[in-house]
Amino acid sequence: MTELAKPFDMSQPAISKHLKVLEHAGLISRGRDAQRRPCRIEAQPLGQACGWLENYRRFWEESFERLDTLLEEMKKKDKKGKKR
Amino acid sequence: MINTGTLEVTTPSDREIALTRVFDAPRQMVFDAFSKPELLKRWFGPRGWSLVVCEVDFRVGGGFRFVMRGPDGKDMGMRGVYREISAPERSVHMESFDDYPGESQVTAVFVERNGKTTMTATVLYPSQEIRDIVIQTGMEHGAAESYDKLAELLAEAA
Numbered sequence: 461m462t463e464l465a466k467p468f469d470m471s472q473p474a475i476s477k478h479l480k481v482l483e484h485a486g487l488i489s490r491g492r493d494a495q496r497r498p499c500r501i502e503a504q505p506l507g508q509a510c511g512w513l514e515n516y517r518r519f520w521e522e523s524f525e526r527l528d529t530l531l532e533e534m535k536k537k538d539k540k541g542k543k544r
Numbered sequence: 545m546i547n548t549g550t551l552e553v554t555t556p557s558d559r560e561i562a563l564t565r566v567f568d569a570p571r572q573m574v575f576d577a578f579s580k581p582e583l584l585k586r587w588f589g590p591r592g593w594s595l596v597v598c599e600v601d602f603r604v605g606g607g608f609r610f611v612m613r614g615p616d617g618k619d620m621g622m623r624g625v626y627r628e629i630s631a632p633e634r635s636v637h638m639e640s641f642d643d644y645p646g647e648s649q650v651t652a653v654f655v656e657r658n659g660k661t662t663m664t665a666t667v668l669y670p671s672q673e674i675r676d677i678v679i680q681t682g683m684e685h686g687a688a689e690s691y692d693k694l695a696e697l698l699a700e701a702a
Contacts, residue, residue: 522590523589531568
């Protein structure tokens with residue numbers, strides 16, 4: 461845990477709390493090795509957790525990209541209208 | 545393709561999904577694009593989908609009816625009722641899909657800064673289970689589109 465906490469500006473109890481949440485969600489697993497609690501990333505569930513939001517995001521992003529194009533057209537029309 | 549921002553998707557709570565996106569246009573224009581049927585028809589739905597029915601009665605207590613048709617010819621219908629409208633800053637509506645149980649509440653907030661508009665839509669589902677089913681379905685469509693793109697790439701390479 462000391463090793464894991466090193467890169468973060470966080471107390472050890474805070475790191476421990478985060479790890480507990482991740483372990484409870486099945487995203488990491490923890491073993492026991494004398495004084496150490498080595499952590500392992502559970503790649504498959506973590507991939508799934510990232511994947512479901514990523515695909516939902518892509519679904520909407522494609523709509524919004526079409527909206528960007530429409531807004532550009534609307535802005536051009538608006539400018540033309542004002543010139544007249 | 546003009547792409548002014550990346551869509552952010554977060555889950556503020558177990559029952560919510562929030563979408564945040566910046567558009568390079570004034571707020572009134574973006575608000576219109578979200579509420580006028582003739583404009584909605586031109587963008588609502590991902591690539592390969594079209595809005596074949598788009599009826600909007602944009603006033604508090606008024607309703608809307610959308611039917612989206614997918615690339616496989618399958619229809620996905622949804623309907624809802626407007627609860628609150630403060631043009632061009634905020635609107636709240638209830639919505640439900642023909643094929644899924646439950647009604648969700650959608651709060652859309654539009655903030656303009658330096659000519660750009662940030663839209664945040666927060667969807668509150670009746671339960672975590674229903675929220676996850678809806679996302680799961682979006683995921684299937686997303687996957688189907690990825691396969692389409694892959695097929696296109698393969699065809700080009702051939």
